[in-house]
Amino acid sequence: MRRHRFVPLAAVLLWSLSAGSLGPGLAQEEESPLISGADLLDGLKNPERWLMYSGDYTGQRHSPLKQINPDNVRSLSPRWTFQTDTTARGRGFESAPLVLDGVMYVTGPNGFAWALDARTGRPFWRYRRELPNNLTYGASAPVNRGFAVLRDRLFMTTLDAHLVSLDMKTGTVLWDIEMADYKLGYAGTVAPIVVNDKVIVGISGSDYPTRGFLDAYNPTDGTRAWRLYTVPRPGEPGSETWPNSAETFERGGGGTWVTGSYDPESNTLFWGTGNPNPDYNGDDRKGDNLYTCSLIAVDATTGKLKWHYQFSPHDTHDWDSNHVPVLAERTIGGERRKVVMVANRNGFFYVIDRTTGKLLQGTPYTNSTWAREIGPDGRPIVLNDGSKGCIPDNWGGTNFMPPSFDPDLGLFFVTARETCASYIPEKQVVTPGRFSMGGTVRRDLDKAYGALRAIDVSTGARKWEFKYATPSFSGVLSTASGVVFGGDNEGNFMAFDARTGANLWHYQTGSGLWGAAPITYMLDGRQYVVVGSGSAVTAFAVP
């Protein structure tokens, strides 16, 4: 046998690195931090980090940072812009970047992602997924909402309904698993969230004849730990709400395409589910159609359903309940409660006991509604199913753009959409891999407008609003200094006084803020606020 002759590894490494880091007068450099489960539980405690879609597990999107405040926000100015050179036609830049250790990890449309220098916006690496040319839902909404992170790994969904893990340092694919067959209508757009050493991820595609689910994967190798379908199979609890369950359960809809929240104390995930399919025609699915248009509470270890609350039973308006559920502790009726709050696409704002799933409060936050009120049994008392005109359009009273919640002020900030639409159901021939909307929507655009609204969560009453010219899609961020950031379809990124709603600052980004969720972090002693718009990501700071 031949013998190899080579210098042992350790010697080679010493030789090659000694000039750089080991001698006197050389920078003592730390290893890159590995993000642990404890770091994720800490959420926004480390001011230099933004580690998940909503910043922390509560979904409040409320930062403790105070450098940018109502007095100095007028001098906020852009520090850098990163042009991604890729756009989602007809949509927006919907991703929330992650920040840690001075590096920003951001996903974009069309399967792109980047690692950027958080000081300058200059790239370290770029990832691009090779996508098939026969995408289904992923072709109509070629967006992505962001990464999740654990240890030295990033996790990202893809438009061909895969989940990939990337090496944080290089963007190299570590593993790649298929969640569902994209040819049937599935796609991945949601930002995953890591909980208890599992990657929790949902699916898009309820405008196609698909079946929603929530999945948990092992971050090390991508093996699946559990799956919870949002449409039960025949005989399972909930299947009685689907009269033709055996024929429809595999195409009932109920996507899970917006990142949920997590309560570590009860080890519970809270996740919104999408519309039943076909969207506008419910003739072959008479009944409530559980668990579509609902909030589901899920055991994070087993994936078992703990409870559900359905916002829009038997929906025929495409009112997905895919919103960030916001967790908080509030005093309601003199009693301290752990609650979950949702401003729903159907125009109502809900406060739900998150232990029991019982509705505590349901109040309209939009002027146009389809229901008079939410009854004592938790069901809406519907006035107008849409055939008589002028109820919220299919994009809803708000949509997936994240709201924020200031626990000190008790105010919930949401981008509201005032629209007026009527719905015309049509017969739908359901074909796998083809859109199955089941009708059309007529909108009266003359009356439409948008607004940033502050809801007093103790009563559900509107505290203030700032009107936008058109129904807008911007996510919201608030900070402990009393500033709220939002935006409009016309491209303005804006700052407001959280107490009064007074507009303090605006900057024209050049493209509508559409589903973008601002984030904020400290770096080198300076607070940055970052938002995506069009095909660009821009970072702002005060001088």
Next chain:
Amino acid sequence: MPLIVCALILIAAVGAAGQGTTVRSDDPAAIAAGGAMFRERCSDCHGADAKGGRGPDLTGIWTNEGSDQRVVQIIRSGVPGSIMPPSSAPDTELRAIVAYLRSISTARAETSRGDAERGQQVFATLCTTCHRINGRGGPLGPDLSRVAASQSNEVLTRAIRQASASFTTGYEPVTLVDRDNRRTRGTRKGEDAFSIQIMSAQGRLQGYLKSNLREVIRDEQSLMPDFTPDRLNDDALNDLLAYLARFRVNEPPRRQAPAGDRN
């Protein structure tokens, strides 16, 4: 000649040569047109002679990558994770470029005398701290999963024996000197007039403002040592090349959804 006129002539040449959308790879007119297009669009990275520069040597691609169609697809979609962009040029033009590349191809099935199993051990001992193959290994040096698909054994041998002779884009060695004269070595990921982005020798992504640095030194010495014959003898080198040749295409493991999981 104005660029537009030039391009029109090229298209005319390709059209005539290729009779519409089919371009025969042995058609002299297509080869000539493809060569002109190659020099205009590709040579910046792949070299005027296609033997590689910042981008890989293309004269050997048929050895490993297979069909013309595969090469057209690569040009069409670009190479994710590299600076090779996608192309929206018409198929006829891409086929002409491929016809040209085939005409200059030196491809022959490249065999290595080495033993891939032993080469794997060499890789694990000497290379894996900095280089990765199919997701395993360190991040400091380039991913070698498909390096053998685009580089000849000769080029690879030179890169191993004389590591500092040339650097892959994104892996140029630099030393940053801060105001306290502390030095940080790393590889350059990006740079503009005011800032530089590196991966430090410890594998940390780090951005620097040049205003905070005393000096940015462009090192001539790679972070990788020269593996001269006294460090790595010819047999071991051949084993290593045989191992690298196993990984022609960088396809990370993709798993299908488990069968029978219709719940």
